[in-house]
Amino acid sequence: MVFFTFASVWCGLASSFDSLLAARAVQGMAGAVYTVAPTVIAEVFFLHERGRAMAIYTAFLAGGPYVGGISGSYIASSLGYQYIFWISTAFAVWSLLMQYLLVPETLFDREQQVLGDSTPLGGEDGITQEKSQISTVERAAGSEVPARYTYIQSLGFGRYRGDWLSHFLAPWLSLRLPGTWVVVLQYGALVGGVVSTATIGPMFLAAPPYLWHSNVGLFNLGGLVGVAIGALFTFLTADYMIKWRAKKEQHGFSEPETRLPVLIPGIFLGTIGLWTFGFCAANPSAHGWAGLVVGSGMHAAGLTMVPSIGFNYLIEAYGALSGDCFTMTSVARSVVGFAWTYFTAEWIMSAGPALPFGIFGMLTTVFGLLALPLYFFGKRSRIATAGFVSERHGF
CATH class of the missing domain: 1.20.1250.20 (MFS general substrate transporter like domains)
Incomplete structure (x- = not known):
């Protein structure tokens, strides 16, 4: 979303076709973030709620181009086509803030934070080994295991797991x-x-x-x-x-x-x-x-x-x-x-x-x-x- 925001600004400032084309390429690459949304829905909503949640998501996914099609011609004819990208920038900033403040990090691993272990999951015995370690730590630490984590910690930045090629x-x-x-x-x-x-x-x-x-x-x-x-x-x-x-x-x-x-x-x-x-x-x-x-x-x-x-x-x-x-x-x-x-x-x-x-x-x-x-x-x-x-x- 950060890249999408800056790419939208770039589109608005582009003074040549080549510059606009390059900005649109970056904007398209960054816009692929919407791929994550269905996965978040899957992890936040229960089975019997997921159909309704996904219906709302796809409504916005499908409806966005139609809203843009209705408003785009009027905006371009009265204010110039660059103004479309400034409106896109405003929506991108708002979406970025709402994502940061309201969307839970569904991959935050509380147990892994307790262990302080950066060993990647997904190995042959990774899950079994981790559960055994958690049980051992909880028995040994008792009440010393931290009960709460800060919001920044819950974002889980810097805890990438796996290798880039396999992903x-x-x-x-x-x-x-x-x-x-x-x-x-x-x-x-x-x-x-x-x-x-x-x-x-x-x-x-x-x-x-x-x-x-x-x-x-x-x-x-x-x-x-x-x-x-x-x-x-x-x-x-x-x-x-x-x-x-x-x-x-x-x-x-x-x-x-x-x-x-x-x-x-x-x-x-x-x-x-x-x-x-x-x-x-x-x-x-x-x-x-x-x-x-x-x-x-x-x-x-x-x-x-x-x-x-x-x-x-x-x-x-x-x-x-x-x-x-x-x-x-x-x-x-x-x-x-x-x-x-x-x-x-x-x-x-x-x-x-x-x-x-x-x-x-x-x-x-x-x-x-x-x-x-x-x-x-x-x-x-x-x-x-x-x-x-x-x-x-x-x-």
């Missing part, structure tokens, strides 16, 4: 897990659709017969409404499903696959939204803008609903390894978002919008249907790949 490779090794592929492909397809509608929609509305000019940013209102509807639906249903299923089981537990049926409405809306957008874009009319806006909103609802469930599945299926899985979803989001902007506009203008958006919708459906084998065989796949998870953490 760098870990996200790529998570591709050995079927659930990672399913979530990455679904999320990538939906992000590609959003990039396409957000890029092409304003271009169509700025041209005849619409001629919205500087008001083309209002196109994103449909997406913002769709995000709100999708978040509300997921907020109400994601945790309800696992509670309902747990009551049906004699043991009272719920499997991670229980959440997956909630994906179906999101995949449906995402697909139909792209097809609606493509059809209306291919057949412009006096009121055809409504179809563009509604189609974009339907797809935005799917973008909010599907990752909410997918991220929770990764948490519950792979536990501590889910952070590595989230890194891969971020890579997919970035690669798709970057690549789509290069060929989408040219392809749509040359082939017409019907064919490209028809293919985008088909891909959304195909990748969405991968949830079916995961629902029926997900537990077997988790058992088959359990060795990868234990291998990663030394258990």
